[in-house]
Amino acid sequence: xxxxxxxGDWIATARTLSNALPYLQRYENATVVIKLGGHAMGSDxxxxxxxxxxxxxxxxxxxxxxxxxxxxxxxxxxGKLGVTSEFVNGKRVTDAETxxxxxxxLAGVVNKRIxxxxxxxxxxxVGLSGKDANLITCDPADPVLGFVGEPAELNTKVLxxxxxxxxxxxxxxLGAGREGETFNINGDTAAGxxxxxxxxxxxxxxxxxxxxxxxxxTVITELTPEEIxxxxxxxxxxxxxxxxxxxxLDAIAGGVRAVVILDGxxxxxxxxxxxxxxxxxxxxxxxxxxxx
Numbered sequence: 239x240x241x242x243x244x245x246g247d248w249i250a251t252a253r254t255l256s257n258a259l260p261y262l263q264r265y266e267n268a269t270v271v272i273k274l275g276g277h278a279m280g281s282d283x284x285x286x287x288x289x290x291x292x293x294x295x296x297x298x299x300x301x302x303x304x305x306x307x308x309x310x311x312x313x314x315x316x317g318k319l320g321v322t323s324e325f326v327n328g329k330r331v332t333d334a335e336t337x338x339x340x341x342x343x344l345a346g347v348v349n350k351r352i353x354x355x356x357x358x359x360x361x362x363x364v365g366l367s368g369k370d371a372n373l374i375t376c377d378p379a380d381p382v383l384g385f386v387g388e389p390a391e392l393n394t395k396v397l398x399x400x401x402x403x404x405x406x407x408x409x410x411x412l413g414a415g416r417e418g419e420t421f422n423i424n425g426d427t428a429a430g431x432x433x434x435x436x437x438x439x440x441x442x443x444x445x446x447x448x449x450x451x452x453x454x455x456t457v458i459t460e461l462t463p464e465e466i467x468x469x470x471x472x473x474x475x476x477x478x479x480x481x482x483x484x485x486x487l488d489a490i491a492g493g494v495r496a497v498v499i500l501d502g503x504x505x506x507x508x509x510x511x512x513x514x515x516x517x518x519x520x521x522x523x524x525x526x527x528x529x530x
Contacts, residue, residue: 270442273441273444275445286355287505292508303436316339362405367411368409368413369414375389385421433489443486
């Protein structure tokens, strides 16, 4: 038996939609690159919710681009195959055997799961990797790491072509080497490079933490590059947050208007960040508005 929502619930919903109007107008025709981390993918329910949010972005005129990770899924598959991974400074050493598994998992299972989830919600997602249409050409990041690449050249024509057809690119972080090699790329690094090449309005790094935290564990809602430098030197920004803030700084230096680090496990995190006054996570931009 269905019951009608209370009148107050309808009013609250209408008010929320009305309050979102300035933000909907603000992001019309904007490009938003979303890095979806492996841990943030979570359950099927979480993936469905994320996909619905992405389709809504597309419906209101935003050009969303998804760049995904898949570390946990890679680890699981390597374990099943009995392939042992070695890590150097937190980065996976990727030999010729490992890169085959990485490509199979990222460009296959993970990529198509996201594509299918978006399409089931009424979107038109297209899965690709950095190897397609010469999207990402890589140089070796470090000889010690093997087939781990650093983005060197990007050809975004395939992405703008998809935008023109109202399609949503879903990118696996793999790149092509200059000698025909396949390179694994850190997901955050790939997302930052794509965002910079597109001069994106926003880069959203969806992760498994709520944002950059101060010494007391409280999320810092806004930071500038200068402030990030100080917090890093003081040891407040440490561990896994360092590469994320470095990605943010590189993206901003490359022309991205702002970067947000936020908890991708939180319901509707993307919509909260883009279409509400308070946002979500930590916003990083070149200067604070009062300084502009």
